[in-house]
Amino acid sequence: MRVGLHWSVLVIVALVTVALANGRFPDAHPGHSAVAYWSLAVLTAVVFLISLLAHELAHAVVARRNAVQVEGITLWMLGGAARLRGEAPSPAAEMRIAGVGPLTSLLAGAVLAGAAVGLHTLHASGLVVEAVAWLAAINVLLAVFNALPAAPLDGGRLLRAYLWHRTGDRLRATSGASAAGRALGWFMVLIGFADVLFAGDLSGLWPALIGWFLIAAATAEARQAQIQGALDGVQVSRVMTRDPVTVQGTATLSDFLAEGPFGAYRHSAFPVVAADGSVAGLVTVRRVNAEAPQARTHTTVSDVMYPLGEVVTAAPEDPVLDLLPRLQENSTHRALVLDHGRLVGILAVADITRALAWPTPAAHPRHDGTRWHRPAA
The missing domain is CATH 3.10.580.10 (CBS-domain)
Incomplete structure (x- = not known):
């Protein structure tokens, strides 16, 4: 399995490093040298990337166990993506593939939180404890955010699996999850720009940027689903x-x-x-x-x-x-x-x-062995 790094990974590493070395670490534990702050900040950013990789590897492993081919994994500025070739064979498989990502991040957060408590009990350096605690919190935050029921997040996959199970129509389920993704994206864009315009807080650009990404990705996913529906069974x-x-x-x-x-x-x-x-x-x-x-x-x-x-x-x-x-x-x-x-x-x-x-003629419902559904083409 190939693991790739997009150039934008350097951006997130730089942002995390600067934010920790110039902000969180010296504010929480003053008195250390600049070398200590910056060295630990770089190490923390690298461990954060490893946790993102673990999240995506979990998707890939479970996908392979459910007969879905995995082309590779790419890490980039806003997280990572496991490139899957093909669709999950059933709603249950979709749920397993999607759900393991947030569970992995949540488990990583719990392990790191336990490590932070243990280090504190052993009277380890407060700066090190702060770094481990930050990693624990960011992994829990990653799990919660990815569990939101909106495509292309893992929660959107879970929503699609549920709708697919209820309706028996994968295309309709994808449309529903994509609509939720666009709604969440626009909400984040509006909240972010409102924070910038009315509170003068430039950090609001981050939720706006993530929201814009969600809108674009959800729209692309809906389009891809329409293509797959139209070409299903075509030789x-x-x-x-x-x-x-x-x-x-x-x-x-x-x-x-x-x-x-x-x-x-x-x-x-x-x-x-x-x-x-x-x-x-x-x-x-x-x-x-x-x-x-x-x-x-x-x-x-x-x-x-x-x-x-x-x-x-x-x-x-x-x-x-x-x-x-x-x-x-x-x-x-x-x-x-x-x-x-x-x-x-x-x-x-x-x-x-x-x-x-070309417009497709109206199709009649057919039976797929478990549920009735209307084919897309």
Whole structure:
């Protein structure tokens, strides 16, 4: 499992360090050296990041135990995120995956609080006790905030699991949790700006910033759920462009350019075939354009193409939903559709976008084995 650090992590480390070294530590325990304050502040900020990582690792471990693939974890300025590939198979699994995060933070807070009491009993340095107590409090605060019933927080996942269990409709449940997330976000934005405007407290910008993040994330999550609902059960063969125009790998770039954009080559990416007719890769206009004009007369398409091993491939019967993340991650944003090695189509993110733009006919309720629900598409 890959663990990444966004550059904004440096911002939160710096803010926590400065706030503790210049504020909380010297105010609570004056008389220590600046080196002591700053060293302990840096250490406390690092332990705080470790507690965030533990929160996300708990999500990832439980997700894997519930048959949900985990791509990795990214820590950033406002916390962390475990990148899950796919959805929980049931409301109960969703509840377990979402609930373990706040529980982990709450447990960490309780352990750290006990450690602070123990250190105080043993007459340890008051400055150290203060740092451990702060870590305990921030972890409890993290647990409480994440438990709020609003997407994309863990509490929003719990709310979605409950609504999913009650209605049997995952899309409707996601819409409800996203609406709660936007409501909480706007509340925090208003409270934050009111604090700045009427009380003159610039710290109100923090809840406003977090609220704005919640609004954006909840809106994006609702949109993602709509896409998943619309593409549920749709196969690649229904969306792909069939029998795409191909380019011979032996053709020079000059010959290729002579055929476009008003000739045979009207698109911006083309499958490349070898002399025996097999698929060799994919060439894009951008790759061709990057080649120096004076070299195009003797440079072949094969020289600048993406080899087949670097291109996303799919079968006609593959679900579009499973293919979409791979398309978004790949630099070409396209997939070659192969049927037992034979090229039958090409699929781009734009093809899926066009398909989503079409209105869907009204669907009739169907039974999913446990509850009746109305499919999104």
